[in-house]
Amino acid sequence: MIFRVFHRIAFLLFFAIIGLAGYAQDSLTTVKAEKGDGILSLLRKQGMNPYEAYDDFIAMNMDNLRDSVHLYAGRNYFIPPVKLDTVAIVDSIQKKSTEIKKIETKEFSIFGDKHAAVLTKSEKLKGAVYYLVSGHGGPDPGAMANYAGKSLAEDEYAYDITLRLAKELLSHGATVYIIIRDPNDGIRDERILEIDRDEVAYGDKVIPLNQVARLKQRVDIINELHRKNRGKFQRLIVTHVDSRSKGQNIDVFFYHHEKSKNGKKLAENVHKTFQKKYKKYQPNRTYTGTFEDRTNLYLVRKTHPAMTFIEIGNIRNKKDQKRILVPDNRQALAKWISEGVILDYETGEIGRIR
Template sequence: MTLKKLLIVILGFVFFQAQGQEGAIAKYAKAKKGEGLYSFLKRNALDTDELIAQFIELNKSKLGKDKTLLLGVEYKIPATEVFLFEPLFGKERERFRLESNILKGAVFYLVSGHGGPDPGALGKYGHRTLAEDEYAYDITLRLAKKLQENGARIHMIIQDENDGIRDASYLELDSDETCMGQTIPLDQTKRLKQRTEMVNELYLKNKGAFQRCLVVHVDSRSKGNAIDVFFYHAPKSKNGKIAAGAILNVFDLKYSQHQPSRGYSGVVSARNLYLLRKTYPVTVFVELGNIRNFRDQQRFILENNRQALANWLYEGLLSDYKNNTLK
């Protein structure tokens, strides 16, 4: 196994329509009383020869003589693919397919740490400087895309219009991030208050929906201190503890699958942090690793590992959603 592969194993709303079946969401419809095939096709926007042919092929066993419709029968409609558009993901990824509606109705507030005048924790990798805010932001964007691909509504609280999702190992440090268009203050208290108020304002507009907030950070410790991904919740927040536990369980499972002899030491604990105390939705604070430790740095500089982090966070949030809505 090459060194690169070994390191990778360490981690392991505008809509567009495009014809086709791959990734499409299946739809069904019944014929109305007295409705002929032509009227049924028109009502269901099946107005091209290709779509009509697909409809007949999909439903040939359910059609009557001379391809007539039968009352009370559910017919499968060749669904057009739904594409979403989000410029924050960057030119190459701004247009993407809706894969499922499993998270339809769920609202997520994603807050990547620091940004603007504050780069957060800094680590050295050779002659390169790794900045917490850049890597936390890239992973948060990847998570946002995954959530949107599966029907969730996303609010990126910290935004950088120029960066997008980046595949480079070394992400250039800049200071043009905003809090949803607002300049980020240098003062830490004002900075935390700004993003908290933004989340709470949106939360009140979405009352009644399933809502979660995830705060994404990168830790800084001594160079020799490698750490696993770990999670905080607000003191006395039962749902916060459950949500954090759902994500941790995914990470524990993934490590068991990919590195069964390594073990996973991530933990869930309560902490009296400003964002955890002040935000209205259930909030989980995640620390992704030590940006100063060589082993942990592989989680950040390798694009595949950043995507793995995003995927596992997504699976944890999905598990929390299912636990709360599918009882």
């Protein structure tokens, strides 16, 4: 009996150490993608943390994906095996205990019932403070477009991506202020996001109709919070969706203050992350997104924290619409931005933009 137990332990440790390389493909679980499935939803159906398994899934199924990130309905896909925690296994053996290690989570109602729980992934961003602003909101929907007979509004998609980014940053220990807030939307997994006008600014402030008053309100909130958090690593991230001619397909691009060394560095680090991701997941196309200074934008010019202003794409272009319509794409955008933010923090400096 003792021999069999330790034989099993050795077996588990062996496979935990060798990881994916130790599995023959015919021993892996395969699942058929259904119409409407994305990578994240497919992994959720298997009871997995989709964000942790995402990169492994891509690596295992690269030749069976459209544009390196999208599933084909009706095709079978390999599901990554659950990675075993060798430290947890050894600890359990030593204590002769079957107790399951608790996973630390925190609840944030702003993300909605389905997404309220935030899993603690690391403390990489512990001590960092982030102000997240999604463009427009309240009486101003921002850029508008039509898709399949339905209206699309910039503020709804910028907000959804911002919430997903906030959740990613929180999972790595950051302090996050969501400046534009919707009391009931939360993170949504639909393609067409219903348009409403009930967004408020941080502190439950009513968003003004006048554009200058609206922008000034955001600047005042951010600068006051920046003052209260003086001495900490602080950054601002503003998210918008551009509007251009229908035929103009654009990649995600970034702005920063022309005199901000830290703002330029933040924009550059997120830009570098996007370059890396496109090279990995879409090797057959060139990423053309840019980062540059643009101080004539009100939020860029008036806010105190080092910042980057992100344009996600052209809401009127069919290819760019897919970037924001597909929930998995919105999650990938948030994940990639967060990875650039982590890179920036690990190599960054505390300070104002001036």
